[in-house]
Amino acid sequence: MAGGAGLFPRRDIDLYAELSARVGVCVNGFMLADLGRKAWDLRKKYWQPGEGAWVAFREAVHQCHPHLPVEEKLAQDGLEFDSLYELAVYRRLKSTLPSTLKLDIHPVVKGCIFEEAAFADFKVSSTQSGKSCFIEVVGLFDRTFTAYSSTQKARKDETLRRLHRYPSSQRPILIFKDMVCDPEQVMAALRQAIAAVAEDGLRTAA
Template sequence: MTADYRFDPLQFPMPGRTGLFPRRDIDLYAELSGLVGVCVHGFMLADLERKAWDLRKKYWQSGEGAWAVFREAVHQCYPHLPAEEKLEQDGYDFDSLYELAVYRRIKPMLPSSVKLDVHPVVKGCSFQEAAFADFKVSSTQSGKSCFIEVVGLFDRTFTAYCSMQKERKDETLRRLHRYPTHQRPILIFKDRVCAPEQVVAALRQAIEAVAEDGLRTAA
């Protein structure tokens, strides 16, 4: 019988706490995901700190399945971080990870006097009779409401850096301008989603717009 000289992982098992990826990279990914509130995708790393760019270049931009293997390695070390984040939660289908992150962020912030609607209808819109917003917070006492739009394709400069952004810019602007003047939404751009203090400040403004004592009640 011909000898088999191939590496046998059963004969030579991997040493404990090591793998294909440096543990510092796995830990950094887990830290960034905890910061944003979702398992950050490669495109989200551009809106995070400089160290995130290194992860982006090493595992996401390199292609050839490196990102999927890296995410699986993260899941093995941090079981609460799935290898693939699903956009469905609590019966809602979200359009992007940015929208899902905002949903997870606002839920614990709501005082008892404010309710949250996901993908509510907006009436009286320009360009169309009715449309759907991303979120709406409303006072259960006065009925006063405030819409929230997550602009997951652009940062606050609204600059188009890639072909997809160039193609979608006019469509996105029409979406934002369709609101009646008395119902201007709170805007949360993608870079704000990746900055906890800024997304919390924007959501706090939306809640305070419908209930002056909302945050004190929540506290």
């Protein structure tokens, strides 16, 4: 399928742009599965047929919405993120976090149960309260933690191990993939992290 905005319905192009604005990144086919019926229809039309169809569609989107790249790069601000889900949360954190709080990307987690040296996705901390809160983005599973695909089945134990490695005093806030695709849910999780490092928060700094 050749590129060109004229080959695709404008309503599909604009819907993709709307969904990307909702999530905060150029959404891929996996994200479309968590964004409702219309998004699922887009997934079936352009993602499932194969890479050629998807690339052509993304090129058409870029022609109509130049601020949306054909391919969202995981390297941003001199950092390398593991997934679009993690990148989306990073962008939310940047725009939400008060200037009085510090954001660390891929910080070391001390005292892990299963690993001597481990890294979290994010850590929010406050020098005023001396508290910090880790955040883990679970980009492979939704909140039900059900393994539908072969990839999910193969990586479920590994993911559980990652989420349970934290010392009891440093349990992270978890943001699952379906939460990333819901602005209200992801913002609620980030507000929880911010509240946890406030003066009257319950979490201690690591």
